[in-house]
Amino acid sequence: MLDYYTRLKRQYWCDIEQVLIFLQATSSEIVFNTQYVDRKTRHEYRVIRLWEEDPTPLLANPALLPLATLARTDSPQDLLEQVAAAVDMIEERDERQNISACVQVLAGLRFPKNLITQLFREEVMQESVIYQDILQKGLQQGEQRGLQKGEVAVILRLLIRRFGAIEPEIEQQIQTLSITQLDELAEALLDFSSQSDLVNYLVNISPAQPNQ
Template identity: 30%
Template sequence: MAEKERRPFDTGLRGLAARYSRDFLAWLQGTQAVFEQNLDPVIIAQERRADFLVRFRNEQGQTRLLHAEFQRQVTEAGPPGERLPFRMAEYGLAVYRRYGQVPQQVLVLLQPAAAAERLPDTFEDGGIRARFRILRLWQLDPQPLLAASQVGLLPLVPLMGGTSVEELLSACVEAIDRRVESTQQRAELLSVALLLASIRADRAFLTAFMESRAMFDLLRDTPLGQQLLQESELRGELRGELRGEQRGEQRGEQRGRVEGLRQALVRQLTHRFGNLPDALLAALQGVTDPERLEQLLDAVIDASDIDAFCSRAQLP
């Protein structure tokens, strides 16, 4: 079965782990492990790609393999062959077939959920048994990573436990700024940190965070930076329209303000998503509360498509 298209933070994590292989090895296996080389992660037979696969030497000088997977969502539905324990066992056998050694395996879970809490660390069926280690990031203390010398692990901090995502992201950014001199390296690490933070925080928060720390210039050339910059500019345009309508309200033109807000809302929806359904236009025509219209304008910015807007706004 071909591997499904992965979201940007999956690609970002793979790239981060590949570039900072020694840092991830030290985290997952201990500082006594000696890195030897990155291995080709493509599992041709399964048309899949392992997230992290390296060869290392342990304390006894023995050569071993380490395989890690990063997973955001955990599901207990579907056939057994699509569930994570089976997939980890499948990866292990594929690596054994290719490199002649069963790897030590770690599954790193990114997002808390009931299914993630219950996930077993073993696949067992009949005489087949494969065991792997599970790291649930939200259960881990971020302080060891913030204090360690492995800067490649810092982008994981926003998904760890103990405090709010804002405090974790702030601590992560401060550590990167303090310990990384290269502008390009800082941009790469911060980009992945913000991508991972987007699992826990919405776009409006990330945009405000970047604005408050003047990070747009540094991250302007990254995909997330470009997207958040566009949303920030759009938010500014909307706020400008709101200020104009507020001046009308001060002149006592409440009806004109409501109509102006409605027109701005329809204009932005059409600009982003094309022609609007008649049912939606009729529903918007019935909205006469200016505060409600302001909320709908904010919902336009965070929506990925017209269905997401309608769902968030509770409109037909």
């Protein structure tokens, strides 16, 4: 929180109000910390634990309906039904679809899937641009993982044919490489004369970066 504060202040030099929101109920000590202290440094920030918050103001604002599903209540199912009713009252179609999708995503942290699908129509969520974006990113990640897995298999087969059995530690490191790094390895291995060349090559490359 201190790091975020100093970065924002340095870049924009504006007033900053920091609020840290915890979504799921927990007894972890971190959710009760409201300041960072280190010798002569003390940085304070506000903490909101959603499971302690009154749902009334959240239910009154369509944009806050997703958060309302995680608010304080003695009857969670009644609260979710109230949220569903509030979503149905949103007149603008695109807004209703997007808020419904957000509600269902956050509600999944607290409620079983069958109850959520019972109260919210699945087709409404599927038409949401937010849901479609999440789905598209998931498909892209799945395609990337599939392509990466296929390249790993080919490279391991080539290495085994050239050098025999590969040490498990080396195989594990190869499986963590990005697609770009695997392409580069596929070219480099043509010049390897022994498994030690492979080991030296892996030592000198950087760890895989996300989304490569």
